[in-house]
Amino acid sequence: MPTILITGAGRGIGLEFARQYAAAGWRVLGTVRDPLAGRPLSDAGGEVYVADVADPASVARLKGALAGVQLDVVLNNAGIYGQDQSFGSVDADAFMAVMRTNALAPLKVAEAFADQLTGRKVIATITSLMGSIAENSSGNFYAYRASKAAANMVMKTLALDLGSRGITAIAVSPGWVRTDMGGAEAPLSPAEAVSGMRAVLDKVSLNDSGKFFHFDGSELPW
Template identity: 40%
Template sequence: MTDWTLVTGANRGLGLEFVRQQLADGASVVATCRHPGKATALNQLAAEHPGHLKVLPLDVGDTRSRDELVREWPMAAGEDARIGLLINNAGVLHSGERFGTLSADVLDDSLRINVTGPLLLTQALAPLLADGARVANLSSQLGSIANTGRFGTPSYAISKAAQNMATVQLAHALRARGIVVVALHPGWVQTDMGGAGASEVPEASVAGLRRVIAGLRDADSGRFLDFNGKALPW
C-alpha cells in the first residue's frame, strides 16, 4: 500500500512546487486548494499524472471544508490509503499593516488560516496519518520572537509564532505513533507572497525542504528548522 502526500494551498507558489517535485519522484499526491476549478496548473499536472494526483477543494480555515476533505479522502485515495507526508502550506499574509490602524478582522483572519486551520486539519486527519508519517508546517523566520528586530507584518508574525507552538503541541500529541511534526522556514522565496525581489526560487527552496523532511528523525519532532536544516530560535 502506497502512502500519499497531502499538500494544502497547492494551486501556486511553494505548494504547487511541492506537488511537482513529489510527482517527479513517483509519489501519489492529494493537492488541495480553495477553488480547484481555477487551479489551471494543478489540473494540467493531474492530466499528466493520471491516478497519481487528485485535486480536492479545501478552505483550511473552514470547519465544514476540513470535515468534507476527511469524508472525501477514501473516494479520492482509496479506503485503506494513508498519508505519509502532510504539508501544511496554505497561509495568508496581509500586507500594509501599520501600528495605530491594526484591525481585529485582519488579526483574526491570520490566526484562523495560519494557526487554527493547520492545527485542526492535522487533528482531523490524524486517523489517516500513517504511523511514522511526517507533518511539515510551513512557518517563517518572521515567527521567531528572538529574531524580531523591527515592527512589521504583525498579524503574520504573530500567527507564525503561534503556529510554531501548535507544531510543538502536535509533536507531543502524535509522538507515540512515531509521527514527526516540524515547523519549516522556506527562506524568502519568489512567490506571490514573497515577491519578485526575494532571494530564493521555489524550486531550490522546496528541494531543500524535501531534503530536510527526508532526513528527519524521531528526535527532530517539534523543532523549528530552515530549508537548509539549520535550527532557528523560537
C-alpha cells in the same frame, strides 16, 4: 507508492511541492480554495481537492473525501499574508482571518488526518522566520508574525501530543521566496526553496519532532 497531502497546492510553494513530489513518484493530493485554480495542480501530477482549510467544516468534508487513504506526509502549506499590519492600522477582523488560516488550520488538518498517517508519519507546517520571536529585530507585520509564531507553537504541541503515535511534527521556514507573497526581489526560487525543504522532510525522524527548521536544514530559534 508514498502519499502526501498538501494544502494550498494551487500556486507558489505548494504547487512546486506538488511538482517535485509527483516527479519523485509520490501520489500527491492537493487542496485549492477555488476549483478554477486546480488546473496547474492537475498538470503537475496532483489530484485536486477543493477545500478552505480556514473553515473547519470544509476540512471535515475533505476528510470524508479522503476516508481510508493512507498518508505518509501531511504538509500544511496554505497561508495568507493579510492587510496593512503596521502599528496603529491593524484591522481586528483581518488579524483574526490571518490567524485562522495560518495557525488554526494546521491544527484542524492535523486533527482530521493524524489517524490516517502510516509509513513516514510526518506532519509539517510551512511557517516563517518571521514567526521567530528571537529573530524579530525589525518589528511591524503584526498579524503575520503572530500567526506564524502561533503555528510554531501548534507544531511543538502536536509533537508532544502525537509522539506516542510515532508521528513527527515539525515547522519549516522556506526562506524568502519569489512568489506572489514573497515578491520579485526575493533571492530564492520556489524550486530551490522546495528542494531544500523536501530534503528536510526526507531526513527528519521522531527525534526531530517539535523542532523548527530552515529550508537549508539548519535549526531555527523559537
